[in-house]
Amino acid sequence: FNQMRQFHHREPGLPFALLINPNTFIEMIVDFIHLHPATVQLVFKLAGSLRTVLITDAVSAAGLPDGEYVLGDLKITVKNGVSRLSESGALAGSTLTMDNAVKNVIKAGSGLLEALTMASYTPSKSIEALTREKIGYLKPGYKADLIILDEKLNVKKTIINGELVYEG
Structure with a gap:
C-alpha cells in the first residue's frame, strides 16, 4: 500500500485489484508503522494466509x-x-524482525497457525512460483532453512542449509 495510489470507490487501484485476484500473493510489513492493524485485518480477511506473505523490509x-x-x-x-x-x-x-511480524499479525487478529503460514509456507510458495527452487518443506532434496521458536514465539535456533547458525 505504501507508495501506491489510495483506494477510491470509482478507481480502486492496484491494492484492490491484487486483493481480489486469487492468483496473486500480497506482501505485508506488519510493524504497525507501514500498515495500520485494521489494514492488516482487511488484507488477511480478503487474501487469507495462503496468499499473504509476511515480510520485514x-x-x-x-x-x-x-x-x-x-x-x-x-x-x-x-x-x-x-x-x-x-x-x-x-x-x-x-527494523522489524520476522518473529515480531508473526507476533504483530497475531495481535491484529490472526491465529497462530495462520501467522506461521504467512511467515513460512506462503513465502516459500511465492518464491517457488518464480524460481522453481525446492523450498518450503522438510524433506530430502529441499533446502533446510528453518527457525525454532519457543512458546512465546522468540527465536531459539536458526538453521540454514541444514547447519545450525544461531542458538539463543
Whole structure:
C-alpha cells in the first residue's frame, strides 16, 4: 500500500485489484508503522494466509538500538524503532524482525497457525512460483532453512542449509 495510489470507490487501484485476484500473493510489513492493524485485518480477511506473505523490509539496523545508520549511500535515523531517511524523514525500510511480524499479525487478529503460514509456507510458495527452487518443506532434496521458536514465539535456533547458525 505504501507508495501506491489510495483506494477510491470509482478507481480502486492496484491494492484492490491484487486483493481480489486469487492468483496473486500480497506482501505485508506488519510493524504497525507501514500498515495500520485494521489494514492488516482487511488484507488477511480478503487474501487469507495462503496468499499473504509476511515480510520485514528490514535494514541493517534491525535489532540494534536507536541511532544513525546507513542504507546504501543514504543516512538513516532510527528513533523509537522506526527507520527514516535522515534528510527527508521518509520511511526507510523497517527494523522489524520476522518473529515480531508473526507476533504483530497475531495481535491484529490472526491465529497462530495462520501467522506461521504467512511467515513460512506462503513465502516459500511465492518464491517457488518464480524460481522453481525446492523450498518450503522438510524433506530430502529441499533446502533446510528453518527457525525454532519457543512458546512465546522468540527465536531459539536458526538453521540454514541444514547447519545450525544461531542458538539463543
